[in-house]
Amino acid sequence: xxxxxxxxxxxxxxxxxxxxxxxxxxxxxxxxxxxxxxxxxxxxxxxxxxxxxxxxxxxxxxxxxxxxxxxxxxxxxxxxxxxxxxxxxxxxxxxxxxxxxxxxxxxxxxxxxxxxxxxxxxxxxxxxxxxxxxxxxxxxxxxxxxxxxxxxxxxxxxxxxxxxxxxxxxxxxxxxxxxxxxxxxxxxxxxxxxxxxxxxxxxxxxxxxxxxxxxxxxxxxxxxxxxxxxxxxxxxxxxxxxxxxxxxxxxxxxxxxxxxxxxxxxxxxxxxxxxxxxxxxxxxxxxxxxxxxxxxxxxxxxxx
Amino acid sequence: xxxxxxxxxxxxxxxxxxxxxxxxxxxxxxxxxxxxxxxxxxxxxxxxxxxxxxxxxxxxxxxxxxxxxxxxxxxxxxxxxxxxxxxxxxxxxxxxxxxxxxxxxxxxxxxxxxxxxxxxxxxxxxxxxxxxxxxxxxxxxxxxxxxxxxxxxxxxxxxxxxxxxxxxxxxxxxxxxxxxxxxxxxxxxxxxxxxxxxxxxxxxxxxxxxxxxxxxxxxxxxxxxxxxxxxxxxxxxxxxxxxxxxxxxxxxxxxxxxxxxxxxxxxxxxxxxxxx
Numbered sequence: 320x321x322x323x324x325x326x327x328x329x330x331x332x333x334x335x336x337x338x339x340x341x342x343x344x345x346x347x348x349x350x351x352x353x354x355x356x357x358x359x360x361x362x363x364x365x366x367x368x369x370x371x372x373x374x375x376x377x378x379x380x381x382x383x384x385x386x387x388x389x390x391x392x393x394x395x396x397x398x399x400x401x402x403x404x405x406x407x408x409x410x411x412x413x414x415x416x417x418x419x420x421x422x423x424x425x426x427x428x429x430x431x432x433x434x435x436x437x438x439x440x441x442x443x444x445x446x447x448x449x450x451x452x453x454x455x456x457x458x459x460x461x462x463x464x465x466x467x468x469x470x471x472x473x474x475x476x477x478x479x480x481x482x483x484x485x486x487x488x489x490x491x492x493x494x495x496x497x498x499x500x501x502x503x504x505x506x507x508x509x510x511x512x513x514x515x516x517x518x519x520x521x522x523x524x525x526x527x528x529x530x531x532x533x534x535x536x537x538x539x540x541x542x543x544x545x546x547x548x549x550x551x552x553x554x555x556x557x558x559x560x561x562x563x564x565x566x567x568x569x570x571x572x573x574x575x576x577x578x579x580x581x582x583x584x585x586x587x588x589x590x591x592x593x594x595x596x597x598x599x600x601x602x603x604x605x606x607x608x609x610x611x612x613x614x615x616x617x618x619x620x621x622x623x
Numbered sequence: 624x625x626x627x628x629x630x631x632x633x634x635x636x637x638x639x640x641x642x643x644x645x646x647x648x649x650x651x652x653x654x655x656x657x658x659x660x661x662x663x664x665x666x667x668x669x670x671x672x673x674x675x676x677x678x679x680x681x682x683x684x685x686x687x688x689x690x691x692x693x694x695x696x697x698x699x700x701x702x703x704x705x706x707x708x709x710x711x712x713x714x715x716x717x718x719x720x721x722x723x724x725x726x727x728x729x730x731x732x733x734x735x736x737x738x739x740x741x742x743x744x745x746x747x748x749x750x751x752x753x754x755x756x757x758x759x760x761x762x763x764x765x766x767x768x769x770x771x772x773x774x775x776x777x778x779x780x781x782x783x784x785x786x787x788x789x790x791x792x793x794x795x796x797x798x799x800x801x802x803x804x805x806x807x808x809x810x811x812x813x814x815x816x817x818x819x820x821x822x823x824x825x826x827x828x829x830x831x832x833x834x835x836x837x838x839x840x841x842x843x844x845x846x847x848x849x850x851x852x853x854x855x856x857x858x859x860x861x862x863x864x865x866x867x868x869x870x871x872x873x874x875x876x877x878x879x880x881x882x883x884x885x886x887x888x889x890x891x892x893x894x895x896x897x898x899x
Contacts, residue, residue: 360759363790368782374748375755382756401742406749410731410739
């Protein structure tokens with residue numbers, strides 16, 4: 320996803336001289352090379368100085384630029400949280416803060432590198448929008464939305480090597496909208512980010528048993544597509560949310576709230592990361608498993 | 624590198640008269656609220672006056688930018704903006720009042736306010752972004768930032784201090800209101816290793832000069848005499864509460880408003896002549 324981001328940003332930057340990328344000593348080296356070479360004055364490494372990265376982006380935006388701040392998610396929003404809040408959100412500036420390794424993608428780096436509460440934190444900030452694409456292709460579309468958006472955006476990305484999940488999507492990516500990737504009529508699996516791959520695996524197992532399963536992504540976590548979600552809650556007898564985020568303040572609790580407010584009568588099952596720091600090291604998949612998120616576990620509960 | 628001359632002649636006598644008037648106006652407004660950070664506004668007044676009336680290019684297609692990073696000194700900026708006609712008398716009458724648009728800290732979007740500050744340590748980072756955008760776009764414009772000594776204890780300031788010379792932001796001119804006081808006491812006692820400031824700043828790659836921050840002529844000349852090959856910091860040694868004897872160096876006047884009797888005494892002192 321980080322390479323897709325770099326490619327897309329380079330393409331937009333060729334057309335749009337307002338685009339800057341300010342990194343805090345973390346950058347997709349290979350894929351960003353073209354941007355650095357062709358627009359050296361618009362690629363700035365501030366060093367390991369995340370507060371300045373965000374502050375500088377605010378100043379650039381005040382001059383009419385469209386800066387992207389880029390580093391690992393924990394460092395792009397947790398370390399400079401108050402700068403994100405005051406400089407970007409309070410002043411409502413068009414800055415995209417890119418968080419690489421959203422969720423537990425850095426699964427061998429320990430909890431210091433896990434952004435498992437990032438959506439809750441960014442959701443709480445007025446003016447902030449949140450986009451979390453599920454694969455490289457959706458990432459490219461999301462970058463365009465960030466360039467066009469008139470306020471701050473938290474762009475939550477995975478890392479590298481994510482599979483293509485949207486080549487056969489039934490709807491295009493649209494900022495602020497749910498996206499139908501696979502049609503079905505009984506169960507709807509709703510996810511975002513790289514964990515959408517897990518939703519597809521669960522869907523395949525259910526379909527093998529004759530169940531018709533839709534897979535949707537919710538790539539914009541804020542503003543949430545409440546109308547689209549209410550339609551989903553009305554249309555399917557079972558709705559399942561699968562997310563790589565803490566059970567506190569992610570998509571799952573928001574869908575539950577919407578279900579209550581809209582008087583939904585469907586069955587609603589949600590799967591989130593635990594509200595816990597788990598001292599485990601392994602692959603991202605294995606880390607999901609430590610949080611209880613496996614295709615088996617999800618399938619079993621839906622079948623129960 | 625030649626430093627562009629200021630767009631207008633800076634008359635130091637005019638500046639002195641204005642600063643007396645500004646202090647009286649701040650005192651007048653102090654009587655409408657219980658608190659307004661009077662001490663830190665008085666300490667930076669001469670520097671703000673010198674920036675706005677001597678150094679800044681305020682008109683044309685790309686006017687200079689001013690950021691009061693020590694946002695709690697906002698009264699000093701509001702009275703200057705009123706003098707310039709950017710804020711109205713009615714605006715200042717509604718300071719910190721319902722229906723008003725100015726309050727304790729500068730708010731982005733208010734006329735004349737180019738960044739929201741108040742949380743310390745934010746102004747310099749934003750100024751870096753503005754200065755970088757201007758440099759890349761080839762726009763001849765300066766960004767002026769005023770910080771406090773308490774503020775310079777924020778790590779973010781030193782991030783930005785380290786970064787600005789690396790980016791060769793020669794269009795960045797910062798001011799330090801070195802009044803040696805912060806909320807809970809004297810900076811030189813709370814953090815003696817903060818001093819000497821100038822050595823630290825130059826070690827970070829800045830050009831710096833240190834003058835009496837209440838001497839507008841000295842402030843003006845020090846900025847005009849800079850070499851300008853790296854970002855510049857003017858360290859102004861100042862007095863918190865400057866101009867009203869009972870306020871000077873007294874931490875209580877960081878925040879509170881004078882009583883009616885104290886107000887009259889302050890006016891008499893200011894009417895009595897030049898600042899000591």
